[in-house]
Amino acid sequence: MKHYPLFFILLLFSSLTSSQEIKQFQVGDFDLRGNVKICQVITDYGQEIFEFDVLGRLVKVTTQYNEDDKDVTSYSFVEENLVEKRVESYKDNVLDLSSSMAHFYTIDSTDNIKVREQIISYDKEFVEVQEYQFDGDNLLSKIVVSHEDAVDEIMVEHTAYKDENTKTYFENGVVEKSIRESTKKNKRLGVLSIVLTKNYLDGEPSNAIEEVRDNRGLLVSREVFQFDMGEKEFVSQEKRFFDYNEEGILTKETIRQGNATSEKEYIFQFDDNEQKNWVKKIITPDNTFTTRKISYYPKTIAEVDIKG
Numbered sequence: 001m002k003h004y005p006l007f008f009i010l011l012l013f014s015s016l017t018s019s020q021e022i023k024q025f026q027v028g029d030f031d032l033r034g035n036v037k038i039c040q041v042i043t044d045y046g047q048e049i050f051e052f053d054v055l056g057r058l059v060k061v062t063t064q065y066n067e068d069d070k071d072v073t074s075y076s077f078v079e080e081n082l083v084e085k086r087v088e089s090y091k092d093n094v095l096d097l098s099s100s101m102a103h104f105y106t107i108d109s110t111d112n113i114k115v116r117e118q119i120i121s122y123d124k125e126f127v128e129v130q131e132y133q134f135d136g137d138n139l140l141s142k143i144v145v146s147h148e149d150a151v152d153e154i155m156v157e158h159t160a161y162k163d164e165n166t167k168t169y170f171e172n173g174v175v176e177k178s179i180r181e182s183t184k185k186n187k188r189l190g191v192l193s194i195v196l197t198k199n200y201l202d203g204e205p206s207n208a209i210e211e212v213r214d215n216r217g218l219l220v221s222r223e224v225f226q227f228d229m230g231e232k233e234f235v236s237q238e239k240r241f242f243d244y245n246e247e248g249i250l251t252k253e254t255i256r257q258g259n260a261t262s263e264k265e266y267i268f269q270f271d272d273n274e275q276k277n278w279v280k281k282i283i284t285p286d287n288t289f290t291t292r293k294i295s296y297y298p299k300t301i302a303e304v305d306i307k308g
Contacts, residue, residue, distance in 0.1 A: 024057065024058070024075065024082055025057075025058040026052075026056045026057055026058065027052055027056040027058075028056075029058075030050055030058075031277075031278075032277055032294070033275040033276070033277055034273055034274065034275030034277070034296065035054065035056075035296050035297040035299065036052050036056070036277070036294060036295075036296055036297075037051070037052060037295045037296055037297045038050070038051050038052075038293075038294070038295045039052075039277075039292055039293070039294050040292065040293040040294075041290065041291075041292050042290065042291045042292070042293075043290070045065060046063065046064045046065045046066060047063075047064045048061065048062065048063050048064070049061065049062040049064070053077075054297050057075070057077070058075060059074060059075050059076075059077075060072065060073070060074045060075070061073050067093075068090075068091070068092045068093050069090060069091055069092070070089075070090050071087070071088070071089050071090070072086075072087075072088045072090070073085065073086070073087050073088075074086050074088075081105075081107070082105055083104070083105055083106075084102070084103065084104055084105065085102075085103040085105075086100075086101070086102050086103070087100060087101045087102075087103075088100045088122075095122070096122075097121065097122040097123035098121060098122070098123050098125070099121075100121065100122040101119055101120070101121055101122070101127065102119070102120050102121075102122065103117055103118070103119050104117070104118045104120075105117055106118075112133065112134050112135060112136060113133075113134040113138060114131055114132065114133050114134070115131070115132040115134075116129065116130075116131050116132075117129065117130040117131075117132070126148060128145055128146060128147050128148075129145075129146045130143060130144070130145050130146075131143070131144045131146075139156075139158055140156050140167075141155070141156055142154065142155055142156065143156070152171060152172055153171070153172060154169055154170065154171045154176075155169070155170045155173075156168070156169055156170075157170065163182055163183055164180055164181070164182040165180070165181050165182075166178055166179065166180040166181075167179045174200075174202065174203040175200050175203055176199070176200050176203075177197065177198065177199055177200065178197070178198045178200075179195065179196070179197050180194075180195070180196045180197075180198075181193070181194070181195050182194045182196075189214045189215070189220065190214065190215045191215050192212050192213065192214060192215075192220070193212070193213045193214075193217075194210065194211070194212050195210070195211050195213075196208060196209075196210045197209050197210075197211075198234075204227075205227040205234065206226075206227055207224070207225060207226050207227060207234075208224075208225040208227075208234050209222065209223070209224055209225070210222070210223045210225070216248055218242070218244055218248055219242055220241065220242055221239060221240065221241050221242065222239070222240045222242075223236055223238070223239040223240075224236070224237045224238045224239075225237060237257070238255065238256065238257045239255075239256045240253055240254065240255050240256075241253070241254040241256075249266075249268060249278075250266045251265065251266055252264065252265050252266065253265075253266070264283050264284065264285075264286070265283070265284045265285075266281065266282070266283055267281070267282040267283075267284070268280065268281055268282075271294060273294070273296060274299075277292070277294050278292065279291060279292050279293070279294065280292070
């Protein structure tokens with residue numbers, strides 16, 4: 001049987017709408033750089049603590065609401081394969097068995113790849129099984145969701161037209177989502193990557209989001225649309241533009257809603273790590289701020305473990 005690194009396979013379908021979406025995060029997903037070990041974010045509702053392994057994979061995240069209430073999500077790997085995810089909820093410092101879930105992953109690669117996710121609550125109640133099936137090109141083709149009293153099928157259709165690639169999701173034959181990826185050239189920013197996601201409700205258009213990124217992968221604009229039933233088209237509700245400095249640090253955000261335009265400026269304070277990370281973010285004119293405490297793996301340990 002072939003060995004497939006599940007970590008990379010999961011990235012192929014990390015944008016699914018399922019509430020049990022499979023996604024493995026890395027340091028870069030949290031605006032972090034370098035050999036980060038722990039990042040503690042102070043928020044207005046408490047704090048969030050992100051813990052990473054030496055390969056930069058997220059292995060644990062804790063959302064602490066107060067001294068007695070928290071949610072903890074942890075990921076377990078065997079070599080490169082994600083084999084388990086646990087979502088635990090604590091109330092009054094007691095584990096809530098009914099709302100805590102265990103997710104177990106297995107790979108069947110005897111033919112085309114199949115990834116099976118079994119979800120069980122801590123009080124031993126069966127929740128569901130999701131099977132992700134891939135075609136010969138390793139593209140996600142079908143998701144089979146088995147509940148206690150029903151089986152749902154989500155078919156994924158892939159179409160290519162010129163420089164556009166579209167994935168369309170059909171749940172039990174009814175369209176629920178489409179994702180179109182394309183590129184275009186810009187004189188100032190170079191080649192831009194565009195992702196347009198349309199959501200449907202009972203097969204009817206509902207809303208859409210278009211995100212544009214530059215050749216550094218930085219988000220340069222994000223536009224939100226709502227479907228107008230009268231006009232039979234998607235109508236823009238809000239568009240945000242993002243400016244960065246030469247180091248790729250966000251400096252300004254411009255928000256347009258109809259004829260109204262507003263701006264936010266971002267000010268960062270950085271630590272003294274070799275690959276610097278911000279430890280304080282101030283947004284004006286709101287004067288809101290976020291602080292982070294970051295610890296790192298020693299460089300020698302990180303290098304040894306990454307080289308294997």
